[in-house]
Amino acid sequence: MISAASACRGAGSSTASNSQSNVRYLAALARVDDPTPAIRELDAITHAATTANGRTVRPFNPLSPHDRTLFEVLLAGEHALHGFTNRDLREKLARTPFPLAAESDKQPGQVTRLLRRLHAHGLIAKIPRSRRWRVSFSGRRPMAAAIKLREVAFPRLFAEAA
Numbered sequence: 001m002i003s004a005a006s007a008c009r010g011a012g013s014s015t016a017s018n019s020q021s022n023v024r025y026l027a028a029l030a031r032v033d034d035p036t037p038a039i040r041e042l043d044a045i046t047h048a049a050t051t052a053n054g055r056t057v058r059p060f061n062p063l064s065p066h067d068r069t070l071f072e073v074l075l076a077g078e079h080a081l082h083g084f085t086n087r088d089l090r091e092k093l094a095r096t097p098f099p100l101a102a103e104s105d106k107q108p109g110q111v112t113r114l115l116r117r118l119h120a121h122g123l124i125a126k127i128p129r130s131r132r133w134r135v136s137f138s139g140r141r142p143m144a145a146a147i148k149l150r151e152v153a154f155p156r157l158f159a160e161a162a
Contacts (some may be wrong), residue, residue: 041142042149049120057117062146063154069098070114071143074124074135083132086111 045060060067073092075085090111093100100107115133118124123139126132135143 006140008081035136038141038145042137042145045121045123045142045146049117049122051116051120057120060121060136060151065150066098067094068147069093069152071147072096073098075140075143075147083127083130085131085133086115091142 010054014070018039023035026123042062046062047059049059064067073089076092079088086108089121090100090107093111094107102108115124118139119126119133123143124133125136125139127134
């Protein structure tokens with residue numbers, strides 16, 4: 001026959017082992033990467049954004065070769081310290097397959113609209129009292145993720161699905 005004392009001891013040790021297993025379970029969950037913030041940031045650039053004056057700008061497509069080229073140009077390290085201007089961006093995009101206007105007098109306006117679109121999505125920020133822009137901290141991650149998605153993850157997943 002089981003005594004009341006041994007029953008209490010058994011229940012207490014069971015409770016202790018349950019709490020220990022809960023602690024181990026929570027520790028394991030803490031190590032699991034939560035993709036929700038990354039998905040939220042990627043979703044933010046794939047939906048239309050609104051500028052400060054209420055106009056909407058079109059979204060970016062992470063799988064588009066043109067958007068990938070733009071993100072690569074913006075993430076180049078040469079503009080990390082002093083930022084970049086419309087002219088800097090225009091010159092770099094001219095050396096890539098990015099579709100700039102053939103007429104050179106239309107290119108500054110085209111890049112201005114591109115800068116406004118990037119700014120509306122929060123990918124770049126204006127450097128105060130200058131004509132320079134910089135990649136924002138919140139813009140660096142989704143642009144790098146979009147490049148990696150197109151160049152690494154999508155081809156691998158596509159090959160696995162075939």
